[in-house]
Amino acid sequence: MKIGVLALQGAVAEHIRMLEEAGATAVPVKKVEELEDLDGLVIPGGESTTISKLMHKYGFMEAIRQFGQAKKPIFGTCAGAILLANRINGQDDFHLGLMDIKVERNAFGRQKESFEVSLPIAGVASDFPAVFIRAPYIMEVAGNGEILSKYEEKIVAARQGQYLAAAFHPELTEDFRMHKYFLDMVKEYRGEKVQA
Template identity: 60%
Template sequence: MKIGVLALQGAVAEHVKSLEKAGAEEVVTVKRRRDLEGLDGIVLPGGESTTIGKLMREYDLLEPIREMGQRGVPLFGTCAGLILLARRIHGQEDVHLGLMDVLVDRNSFGRQRESFEADLEIQGLEGGPYRSVFIRAPHIMEVGTGVDVLCKFQDRIVAARQGNLLGASFHPELTDDIRFHRYFLEMVRESRCIAK
Protein backbone atom coordinates (compact mmCIF):
# COMPACT_ATOMS: atom_id res chain seq x y z
CA MET A 1 0.00 0.00 0.00
CA LYS A 2 1.52 3.28 -1.18
CA ILE A 3 0.10 6.53 0.19
CA GLY A 4 0.97 10.03 -0.97
CA VAL A 5 0.86 13.19 1.11
CA LEU A 6 0.45 16.42 -0.85
CA ALA A 7 3.56 18.36 0.16
CA LEU A 8 2.91 21.93 -0.97
CA GLN A 9 2.10 23.33 2.49
CA GLY A 10 1.02 22.20 5.96
CA ALA A 11 1.98 19.49 8.45
CA VAL A 12 3.33 17.07 5.85
CA ALA A 13 5.95 15.30 8.01
CA GLU A 14 3.36 14.76 10.77
CA HIS A 15 0.95 13.09 8.32
CA VAL A 16 3.77 10.89 6.98
CA LYS A 17 4.68 9.81 10.52
CA SER A 18 1.03 9.11 11.46
CA LEU A 19 0.44 7.06 8.30
CA GLU A 20 3.59 5.01 8.91
CA LYS A 21 2.56 4.36 12.51
CA ALA A 22 -0.93 3.41 11.30
CA GLY A 23 0.52 0.70 9.06
CA ALA A 24 1.08 2.18 5.59
CA GLU A 25 3.81 0.18 3.85
CA GLU A 26 5.12 3.16 1.88
CA VAL A 27 4.44 6.88 2.27
CA VAL A 28 5.72 9.40 -0.27
CA THR A 29 5.48 13.18 -0.51
CA VAL A 30 3.75 14.57 -3.59
CA LYS A 31 5.21 17.72 -5.14
CA ARG A 32 5.15 16.89 -8.84
CA ARG A 33 2.81 15.03 -11.18
CA ARG A 34 5.22 12.08 -11.42
CA ASP A 35 4.91 11.56 -7.63
CA LEU A 36 1.29 10.42 -8.16
CA GLU A 37 2.32 7.25 -10.00
CA GLY A 38 1.26 4.04 -8.27
CA LEU A 39 -0.50 5.72 -5.33
CA ASP A 40 -3.30 3.82 -3.58
CA GLY A 41 -4.46 6.89 -1.61
CA ILE A 42 -3.66 10.57 -1.07
CA VAL A 43 -3.77 12.82 2.00
CA LEU A 44 -4.45 16.54 1.44
CA PRO A 45 -3.12 18.32 4.56
CA GLY A 46 -4.00 21.63 6.17
CA GLY A 47 -2.53 25.01 5.37
CA GLU A 48 -4.18 27.81 3.41
CA SER A 49 -6.62 26.37 0.87
CA THR A 50 -6.36 29.22 -1.66
CA THR A 51 -2.56 28.98 -1.68
CA ILE A 52 -2.56 25.18 -1.91
CA GLY A 53 -5.12 25.29 -4.73
CA LYS A 54 -3.00 27.82 -6.62
CA LEU A 55 0.14 25.69 -6.18
CA MET A 56 -1.74 22.55 -7.27
CA ARG A 57 -2.64 24.32 -10.51
CA GLU A 58 0.90 25.66 -10.93
CA TYR A 59 2.48 22.21 -10.48
CA ASP A 60 -0.14 20.50 -12.69
CA LEU A 61 -1.52 18.42 -9.80
CA LEU A 62 -5.14 19.59 -9.62
CA GLU A 63 -6.55 17.74 -12.65
CA PRO A 64 -4.63 14.47 -12.08
CA ILE A 65 -5.73 14.33 -8.42
CA ARG A 66 -9.32 15.17 -9.40
CA GLU A 67 -9.23 12.32 -11.94
CA MET A 68 -7.84 9.93 -9.32
CA GLY A 69 -10.65 10.86 -6.94
CA GLN A 70 -13.25 10.38 -9.69
CA ARG A 71 -11.69 6.97 -10.44
CA GLY A 72 -12.20 5.89 -6.82
CA VAL A 73 -8.73 6.44 -5.34
CA PRO A 74 -9.28 7.33 -1.64
CA LEU A 75 -8.56 10.96 -0.74
CA PHE A 76 -8.34 12.26 2.84
CA GLY A 77 -8.60 16.05 3.29
CA THR A 78 -7.82 17.59 6.68
CA CYS A 79 -8.65 21.23 7.50
CA ALA A 80 -7.69 23.07 4.27
CA GLY A 81 -7.70 19.65 2.57
CA LEU A 82 -11.43 19.40 3.31
CA ILE A 83 -11.94 22.75 1.53
CA LEU A 84 -9.94 21.44 -1.45
CA LEU A 85 -12.28 18.43 -1.68
CA ALA A 86 -15.54 20.40 -1.39
CA ARG A 87 -17.93 20.89 -4.29
CA ARG A 88 -19.09 24.21 -2.82
CA ILE A 89 -17.35 26.85 -0.64
CA HIS A 90 -19.51 29.36 1.23
CA GLY A 91 -19.18 32.90 -0.19
CA GLN A 92 -16.91 31.77 -3.01
CA GLU A 93 -17.63 30.85 -6.62
CA ASP A 94 -14.39 29.04 -7.39
CA VAL A 95 -13.69 25.58 -6.00
CA HIS A 96 -10.59 23.41 -6.21
CA LEU A 97 -11.10 19.65 -6.71
CA GLY A 98 -14.90 19.93 -6.37
CA LEU A 99 -15.33 16.22 -5.62
CA MET A 100 -17.15 15.92 -2.29
CA ASP A 101 -20.82 16.89 -2.24
CA VAL A 102 -20.54 19.30 0.69
CA LEU A 103 -20.77 23.03 1.32
CA VAL A 104 -17.92 24.21 3.55
CA ASP A 105 -17.43 27.42 5.49
CA ARG A 106 -13.79 28.50 5.76
CA ASN A 107 -12.30 29.62 9.13
CA SER A 108 -15.67 29.06 10.78
CA PHE A 109 -14.16 28.46 14.22
CA GLY A 110 -12.26 31.76 14.29
CA ARG A 111 -8.70 32.90 13.80
CA GLN A 112 -5.36 31.31 14.74
CA ARG A 113 -5.50 32.63 18.33
CA GLU A 114 -8.88 30.95 18.79
CA SER A 115 -7.43 27.51 18.06
CA PHE A 116 -8.58 24.80 20.47
CA GLU A 117 -8.72 21.08 21.19
CA ALA A 118 -11.82 18.98 21.78
CA ASP A 119 -12.73 15.35 22.47
CA LEU A 120 -14.99 14.02 19.74
CA GLU A 121 -17.04 10.88 19.23
CA ILE A 122 -16.36 9.85 15.64
CA GLN A 123 -18.52 7.23 13.96
CA GLY A 124 -16.39 4.26 12.91
CA LEU A 125 -13.60 4.93 15.43
CA GLU A 126 -13.55 2.56 18.39
CA GLY A 127 -11.74 3.22 21.64
CA GLY A 128 -13.51 6.24 23.10
CA PRO A 129 -13.23 10.00 22.46
CA TYR A 130 -10.83 11.26 19.82
CA ARG A 131 -8.74 14.30 20.78
CA SER A 132 -8.92 16.80 17.92
CA VAL A 133 -6.95 19.96 17.18
CA PHE A 134 -8.82 22.82 15.46
CA ILE A 135 -6.70 25.60 13.89
CA ARG A 136 -8.60 28.19 11.80
CA ALA A 137 -10.84 25.26 10.99
CA PRO A 138 -13.62 25.07 8.43
CA HIS A 139 -16.85 23.17 8.99
CA ILE A 140 -19.36 21.49 6.72
CA MET A 141 -22.59 23.48 6.45
CA GLU A 142 -24.52 21.08 4.19
CA VAL A 143 -24.08 17.57 2.85
CA GLY A 144 -25.52 16.05 -0.30
CA THR A 145 -27.00 12.58 -0.71
CA GLY A 146 -24.41 9.88 -0.33
CA VAL A 147 -22.38 11.81 2.25
CA ASP A 148 -22.18 10.20 5.70
CA VAL A 149 -21.74 12.56 8.64
CA LEU A 150 -19.12 10.99 10.94
CA CYS A 151 -18.97 13.67 13.63
CA LYS A 152 -20.48 16.93 14.82
CA PHE A 153 -19.07 19.48 17.26
CA GLN A 154 -21.33 22.25 18.62
CA ASP A 155 -23.94 21.24 16.02
CA ARG A 156 -21.42 21.75 13.20
CA ILE A 157 -20.35 18.88 10.96
CA VAL A 158 -16.60 18.39 11.37
CA ALA A 159 -16.02 14.98 9.73
CA ALA A 160 -17.72 13.25 6.81
CA ARG A 161 -17.25 10.53 4.24
CA GLN A 162 -18.56 10.09 0.72
CA GLY A 163 -17.42 6.76 -0.71
CA ASN A 164 -13.68 7.12 -1.35
CA LEU A 165 -13.57 10.69 0.03
CA LEU A 166 -12.88 11.47 3.69
CA GLY A 167 -12.85 14.98 5.14
CA ALA A 168 -12.11 16.42 8.58
CA SER A 169 -12.17 20.01 9.87
CA PHE A 170 -9.43 19.27 12.38
CA HIS A 171 -5.79 18.11 12.28
CA PRO A 172 -5.54 14.37 13.12
CA GLU A 173 -1.80 14.47 12.42
CA LEU A 174 -1.13 16.79 15.39
CA THR A 175 -1.86 14.20 18.09
CA ASP A 176 -0.41 10.76 18.81
CA ASP A 177 -3.79 9.13 18.16
CA ILE A 178 -3.51 7.32 14.81
CA ARG A 179 -7.06 5.90 14.70
CA PHE A 180 -8.30 8.31 12.02
CA HIS A 181 -5.30 7.58 9.80
CA ARG A 182 -5.95 3.88 10.38
CA TYR A 183 -9.58 4.43 9.32
CA PHE A 184 -8.32 6.01 6.07
CA LEU A 185 -5.93 3.11 5.44
CA GLU A 186 -8.87 0.72 5.86
CA MET A 187 -10.69 2.72 3.14
CA VAL A 188 -7.62 2.26 0.93
CA ARG A 189 -7.58 -1.51 1.58
CA GLU A 190 -11.28 -1.74 0.70
CA SER A 191 -10.76 0.19 -2.55
CA ARG A 192 -7.83 -2.06 -3.53
CA CYS A 193 -10.00 -5.16 -2.98
CA ILE A 194 -12.73 -3.68 -5.18
CA ALA A 195 -10.18 -2.77 -7.87
CA LYS A 196 -9.01 -6.40 -8.02
Protein backbone atom coordinates (compact mmCIF):
# COMPACT_ATOMS: atom_id res chain seq x y z
CA MET A 1 0.00 0.00 0.00
CA LYS A 2 1.49 3.31 -1.12
CA ILE A 3 0.34 6.55 0.48
CA GLY A 4 1.43 10.02 -0.56
CA VAL A 5 1.81 13.06 1.68
CA LEU A 6 1.31 16.36 -0.14
CA ALA A 7 4.70 18.00 0.36
CA LEU A 8 4.01 21.70 -0.26
CA GLN A 9 4.02 22.81 3.39
CA GLY A 10 3.53 21.34 6.86
CA ALA A 11 4.62 18.29 8.84
CA VAL A 12 5.36 16.04 5.86
CA ALA A 13 8.16 13.94 7.40
CA GLU A 14 6.09 13.35 10.54
CA HIS A 15 3.14 12.03 8.53
CA ILE A 16 5.47 9.78 6.51
CA ARG A 17 6.94 8.35 9.71
CA MET A 18 3.47 7.64 11.16
CA LEU A 19 2.18 6.04 7.97
CA GLU A 20 5.24 3.77 7.84
CA GLU A 21 4.80 2.83 11.50
CA ALA A 22 1.17 1.98 10.70
CA GLY A 23 2.35 -0.36 7.91
CA ALA A 24 2.31 1.58 4.63
CA THR A 25 4.92 2.74 2.16
CA ALA A 26 4.79 6.54 2.33
CA VAL A 27 6.22 9.09 -0.08
CA PRO A 28 6.30 12.90 -0.32
CA VAL A 29 4.28 14.26 -3.27
CA LYS A 30 5.67 17.37 -4.95
CA LYS A 31 4.48 16.83 -8.54
CA VAL A 32 1.02 16.02 -9.90
CA GLU A 33 2.24 12.92 -11.75
CA GLU A 34 3.32 11.40 -8.42
CA LEU A 35 -0.38 10.98 -7.54
CA GLU A 36 -0.83 8.34 -10.24
CA ASP A 37 0.33 5.20 -8.45
CA LEU A 38 -0.90 6.10 -4.95
CA ASP A 39 -3.60 4.29 -3.00
CA GLY A 40 -4.31 7.25 -0.69
CA LEU A 41 -3.21 10.81 0.07
CA VAL A 42 -2.61 12.83 3.24
CA ILE A 43 -2.94 16.62 3.14
CA PRO A 44 -1.02 17.91 6.17
CA GLY A 45 -1.45 20.99 8.30
CA GLY A 46 0.19 24.33 7.62
CA GLU A 47 -1.50 27.49 6.40
CA SER A 48 -4.54 26.61 4.27
CA THR A 49 -4.39 29.75 2.10
CA THR A 50 -0.66 29.23 1.39
CA ILE A 51 -1.11 25.53 0.61
CA SER A 52 -4.07 26.38 -1.65
CA LYS A 53 -1.98 28.95 -3.59
CA LEU A 54 0.80 26.38 -4.06
CA MET A 55 -1.75 23.74 -5.14
CA HIS A 56 -3.07 26.14 -7.79
CA LYS A 57 0.47 27.04 -8.87
CA TYR A 58 1.56 23.41 -9.35
CA GLY A 59 -1.72 22.10 -10.81
CA PHE A 60 -2.80 20.04 -7.80
CA MET A 61 -6.37 21.36 -7.38
CA GLU A 62 -8.02 19.49 -10.23
CA ALA A 63 -5.65 16.52 -9.91
CA ILE A 64 -6.56 15.96 -6.24
CA ARG A 65 -10.28 16.41 -6.99
CA GLN A 66 -9.98 13.68 -9.63
CA PHE A 67 -8.01 11.52 -7.18
CA GLY A 68 -10.85 11.77 -4.66
CA GLN A 69 -13.57 11.28 -7.25
CA ALA A 70 -11.77 8.07 -8.30
CA LYS A 71 -12.68 6.81 -4.78
CA LYS A 72 -9.13 7.07 -3.48
CA PRO A 73 -9.07 8.01 0.22
CA ILE A 74 -7.81 11.43 1.32
CA PHE A 75 -6.96 12.39 4.92
CA GLY A 76 -6.77 16.10 5.76
CA THR A 77 -5.31 17.24 9.09
CA CYS A 78 -5.75 20.78 10.46
CA ALA A 79 -5.29 22.99 7.33
CA GLY A 80 -5.83 19.81 5.29
CA ALA A 81 -9.35 19.55 6.76
CA ILE A 82 -10.04 23.15 5.69
CA LEU A 83 -8.81 22.32 2.17
CA LEU A 84 -11.19 19.32 1.97
CA ALA A 85 -14.28 21.25 3.14
CA ASN A 86 -16.91 22.51 0.73
CA ARG A 87 -17.87 25.37 3.07
CA ILE A 88 -15.67 27.73 5.12
CA ASN A 89 -17.35 30.05 7.60
CA GLY A 90 -17.03 33.70 6.55
CA GLN A 91 -15.76 32.81 3.04
CA ASP A 92 -17.76 32.53 -0.16
CA ASP A 93 -15.35 30.14 -1.80
CA PHE A 94 -13.66 26.87 -0.88
CA HIS A 95 -10.45 25.08 -1.84
CA LEU A 96 -10.93 21.44 -2.94
CA GLY A 97 -14.58 21.28 -1.83
CA LEU A 98 -14.58 17.47 -1.70
CA MET A 99 -16.13 16.89 1.72
CA ASP A 100 -19.61 18.03 2.75
CA ILE A 101 -18.52 19.86 5.90
CA LYS A 102 -18.46 23.46 7.08
CA VAL A 103 -15.32 24.58 8.92
CA GLU A 104 -14.34 27.49 11.14
CA ARG A 105 -10.70 28.52 10.72
CA ASN A 106 -8.38 29.20 13.70
CA ALA A 107 -11.22 28.29 16.06
CA PHE A 108 -9.07 27.36 19.04
CA GLY A 109 -6.95 30.51 19.28
CA ARG A 110 -3.42 31.44 18.26
CA GLN A 111 -0.22 29.38 18.16
CA LYS A 112 0.62 30.16 21.80
CA GLU A 113 -2.76 28.73 22.81
CA SER A 114 -1.84 25.31 21.42
CA PHE A 115 -2.74 22.36 23.62
CA GLU A 116 -2.96 18.56 23.77
CA VAL A 117 -5.99 16.65 25.01
CA SER A 118 -7.02 12.99 25.22
CA LEU A 119 -9.98 12.40 22.90
CA PRO A 120 -12.34 9.52 22.21
CA ILE A 121 -12.43 8.97 18.42
CA ALA A 122 -14.99 6.52 17.02
CA GLY A 123 -13.30 3.54 15.41
CA VAL A 124 -9.84 4.76 16.47
CA ALA A 125 -9.33 5.02 20.23
CA SER A 126 -10.99 6.00 23.50
CA ASP A 127 -7.96 8.07 24.48
CA PHE A 128 -6.21 9.56 21.44
CA PRO A 129 -3.61 12.28 22.28
CA ALA A 130 -4.79 15.09 20.00
CA VAL A 131 -2.49 18.10 19.45
CA PHE A 132 -4.30 21.34 18.54
CA ILE A 133 -2.25 24.16 16.94
CA ARG A 134 -4.22 27.14 15.53
CA ALA A 135 -6.79 24.47 14.82
CA PRO A 136 -10.06 24.76 12.94
CA TYR A 137 -13.18 22.93 13.96
CA ILE A 138 -15.99 21.40 11.94
CA MET A 139 -19.23 23.34 12.39
CA GLU A 140 -21.45 20.99 10.38
CA VAL A 141 -21.23 17.51 8.89
CA ALA A 142 -23.82 17.09 6.14
CA GLY A 143 -24.92 14.40 3.68
CA ASN A 144 -23.71 10.91 4.56
CA GLY A 145 -20.88 12.20 6.76
CA GLU A 146 -20.27 10.89 10.26
CA ILE A 147 -18.91 12.66 13.30
CA LEU A 148 -15.97 10.74 14.80
CA SER A 149 -14.98 13.03 17.67
CA LYS A 150 -15.92 16.18 19.55
CA TYR A 151 -14.01 18.39 21.96
CA GLU A 152 -16.02 20.80 24.13
CA GLU A 153 -19.05 20.10 21.91
CA LYS A 154 -17.09 21.12 18.78
CA ILE A 155 -16.64 18.51 16.03
CA VAL A 156 -12.92 17.83 15.58
CA ALA A 157 -12.90 14.66 13.44
CA ALA A 158 -15.28 13.44 10.73
CA ARG A 159 -15.49 10.98 7.89
CA GLN A 160 -17.50 10.97 4.69
CA GLY A 161 -16.97 7.96 2.47
CA GLN A 162 -13.32 8.01 1.36
CA TYR A 163 -12.60 11.36 3.03
CA LEU A 164 -11.28 11.81 6.58
CA ALA A 165 -10.80 15.16 8.32
CA ALA A 166 -9.16 15.94 11.66
CA ALA A 167 -8.83 19.40 13.21
CA PHE A 168 -5.77 18.30 15.18
CA HIS A 169 -2.28 16.97 14.37
CA PRO A 170 -2.08 13.17 14.88
CA GLU A 171 1.38 13.18 13.28
CA LEU A 172 2.85 15.21 16.16
CA THR A 173 2.34 12.36 18.65
CA GLU A 174 3.83 8.89 19.04
CA ASP A 175 0.39 7.33 18.44
CA PHE A 176 -0.23 5.99 14.93
CA ARG A 177 -3.80 4.73 15.51
CA MET A 178 -5.36 7.58 13.48
CA HIS A 179 -3.08 6.77 10.55
CA LYS A 180 -3.92 3.07 10.96
CA TYR A 181 -7.62 3.98 10.72
CA PHE A 182 -6.89 5.82 7.47
CA LEU A 183 -4.96 2.80 6.10
CA ASP A 184 -7.99 0.63 6.93
CA MET A 185 -10.10 3.06 4.86
CA VAL A 186 -7.65 2.62 1.98
CA LYS A 187 -7.89 -1.18 2.27
CA GLU A 188 -11.67 -0.94 2.30
CA TYR A 189 -11.68 1.11 -0.92
CA ARG A 190 -9.23 -1.34 -2.50
CA GLY A 191 -11.67 -4.14 -1.69
CA GLU A 192 -9.40 -5.76 0.89
CA LYS A 193 -10.54 -7.25 4.16
CA VAL A 194 -9.93 -5.04 7.18
CA GLN A 195 -9.03 -6.84 10.39
CA ALA A 196 -11.08 -5.80 13.40
